[in-house]
Amino acid sequence: MMNDTDKMKVLIVDDDPVVRQLFRQILKNIYKLSFATGGVMALEKVKKVTPDIILLDILMHGMDGYETCRRLKADPVTADIPVIFISSVTDIDERFEAFESGGVDFISKPFQSIKVLARVETHLKLYKYQRFLEKRVKEEVNKRLVEEQMLIQQSKMASMGEMIGAISHQWRQPLNAIGLTVQDVKEAFNAGEVDKKYLEGFVKQTMELIQFMSQTVDDFRNFLKPTSEKCTFDITKQFYDVVALFSGMLKSDTIFVQMNTPKECCIYSIGYPNELKQVILNLINNSRDAINTRRKKGLLTDDGLITVEIKEVNDKVVASISDNGGGIDPAVMEKLFEPYVTTKGEEGTGIGLYMSKAIIEGKMNGKMSVSNIEGGAQFVMELPLVKEG
Numbered sequence: 001m002m003n004d005t006d007k008m009k010v011l012i013v014d015d016d017p018v019v020r021q022l023f024r025q026i027l028k029n030i031y032k033l034s035f036a037t038g039g040v041m042a043l044e045k046v047k048k049v050t051p052d053i054i055l056l057d058i059l060m061h062g063m064d065g066y067e068t069c070r071r072l073k074a075d076p077v078t079a080d081i082p083v084i085f086i087s088s089v090t091d092i093d094e095r096f097e098a099f100e101s102g103g104v105d106f107i108s109k110p111f112q113s114i115k116v117l118a119r120v121e122t123h124l125k126l127y128k129y130q131r132f133l134e135k136r137v138k139e140e141v142n143k144r145l146v147e148e149q150m151l152i153q154q155s156k157m158a159s160m161g162e163m164i165g166a167i168s169h170q171w172r173q174p175l176n177a178i179g180l181t182v183q184d185v186k187e188a189f190n191a192g193e194v195d196k197k198y199l200e201g202f203v204k205q206t207m208e209l210i211q212f213m214s215q216t217v218d219d220f221r222n223f224l225k226p227t228s229e230k231c232t233f234d235i236t237k238q239f240y241d242v243v244a245l246f247s248g249m250l251k252s253d254t255i256f257v258q259m260n261t262p263k264e265c266c267i268y269s270i271g272y273p274n275e276l277k278q279v280i281l282n283l284i285n286n287s288r289d290a291i292n293t294r295r296k297k298g299l300l301t302d303d304g305l306i307t308v309e310i311k312e313v314n315d316k317v318v319a320s321i322s323d324n325g326g327g328i329d330p331a332v333m334e335k336l337f338e339p340y341v342t343t344k345g346e347e348g349t350g351i352g353l354y355m356s357k358a359i360i361e362g363k364m365n366g367k368m369s370v371s372n373i374e375g376g377a378q379f380v381m382e383l384p385l386v387k388e389g
Contacts, residue, residue, distance in 0.1 A: 007032040008124055011051035013042040013068070014086065015060045019109070023055065026113045027120065039063025043071060046078050053124055055107070058087035058098065066101045073102035080130070082123045086111065172248070174209040181205060232386050233273040234266045235317050239308055242280045250284075255291055255304030257284075267310055269317050269383040271364035279359050282352040283321045283379050290325025290377065299326060317383045327372040336370060 010031045012023045020035050027033055034049045036042040038060050046054070054072070058065035065085055072078045085098040088109040098106055104126075105119050181202060188194050243250075243257050250257060261267075284306060291304035307322045328336065337357040360368040366383040 008052040008128075009034065009049055010120065011036065011042065011045060011049060011054045013037075013039070013045075013054060013060075013065070014057040016057070019057070019086070022111075023116070026116050030117075031120070039065065039068035039071075042068055046072065046081070051081060052127060053120060054081055054083045055086055055120070056083050056103070058085055058089055058094070066097055069098075069101040069103055080127070082127050084119055084123060171213055174213055178206060178209050230271055231273070232268050232270050235269050235276070235319060235383065236261055236267055236310055238273055238277050239280055239310065239319070242277050242284065243308075246281065246284065250288065250304075250306075253288060253292055253304060255288055255306060258305065258307045260307060260309040261311070267312060267317050268386040269364075270386050271366075271383065272359070275359045275363060279356040279381070280321070282356050286352065286379075287321060287323035287325055287377070291323060294324075294326040300324065312385055313382075315385050317385045318380065319383070320378055320380045322373060322378040323376040325376045327375070328370065328377050330372075333370065333372070337368070 008031055010027055011034045012020055012027075013036045014020050014023075015037050020037075024033060034045055034051060036045045040063055042054070042056070056065045056069060065087070069083050069085075072081065072083065082104045083102060084105040084107055085103045086107045086109060087094075087098075089095065095106055104123055107116060107119055185194070185202065188198060239259065239261075243259070247257075287306045288304070291300065291306075294300040295304070302324070305324045308319070309322075310317065310319045312318075337353050339354045357368045360366040360381055360383070364383055366381060368379070368381050370377060370379050372378075
């Protein structure tokens with residue numbers, strides 16, 4: 001036998017004691033019952049017993065069933081509780097108002113036991129399924145949020161790795177210059193060449209190199225800093241900034257970047273410039289990896305080439321990044337922007353392109369696509385165009 005704690009709860013609201021007694025006889029062995037004799041009492045009772053369903057009379061003294069139902073539906077705590085109206089009213093307009101006020105069903109008086117049981121059971125099942133689905137949706141949303149946060153964190157760590165690599169390339173030359181300059185001090189001293197003029201030149205040259213290195217750190221720090229608010233910015237500048245910052249890495253791999261847009265040409269969009277820089281970096285780095293992989297396999301004997309093209313097309317800014325890295329396997333092309341899908345084998349995380357698409361389409365109201373071209377791949381970004389002045 002089912003315990004009361006296991007039974008679903010039904011609140012019966014009717015000012016007629018005979019009706020309340022009839023409902024008791026029909027439902028008492030299956031459900032846990034509570035009663036109220038009017039609308040005001042029902043609103044108080046709901047807070048105490050939190051029923052799973054309410055059987056509500058329409059014509060009652062004081063607050064009628066319509067108003068009672070409207071108040072239940074206006075309260076977020078009780079809005080989802082199904083309400084079945086019970087009444088001897090036969091007018092079609094009255095029944096319409098019952099549904100309009102929030103009721104899910106209507107039982108006419110005098111009622112049959114089998115009809116009452118069937119209606120209550122049906123709507124309790126629906127209510128149970130609704131709560132189950134809401135719970136699952138909430139769980140899935142929370143799970144997705146956690147996964148998104150993990151992807152974002154992994155993407156940040158991957159970007160950090162690229163930053164460290166780029167800084168090492170940017171610093172290599174000035175560090176070598178400082179090392180040679182410091183070594184020269186000992187030789188100059190032994191040769192008797194260390195005088196005021198020599199020291200001033202030494203300090204000047206060393207400080208210039210240190211300032212260059214310090215500026216490099218500031219540049220990369222600003223690069224990683226997220227943009228707090230949407231703003232209008234020059235897209236061409238973002239591309240030139242990224243290429244300039246990572247020129248050392250590209251040159252060391254004998255990869256050249258061709259910019260098919262005048263440097264002084266300003267094409268504006270609206271969005272998050274630093275986030276766009278991270279997308280550009282990710283795409284250029286993907287091209288760099290593809291070119292190096294093709295070169296290791298002996299399939300590329302020419303220099304590596306990355307081509308950037310930016311142009312206005314109607315009300316869009318269309319920016320493309322192409323390479324001669326051999327293209328993308330058609331087997332993974334359709335799912336390339338899905339999380340953890342990578343063309344780099346064990347070396348890839350599969351989050352860079354996923355996050356890039358999320359930034360372009362989710363945060364900047366744009367569009368991102370990929371296709372294979374002769375000799376390589378091409379990524380295309382479409383962003384809103386803003387006319388300055």
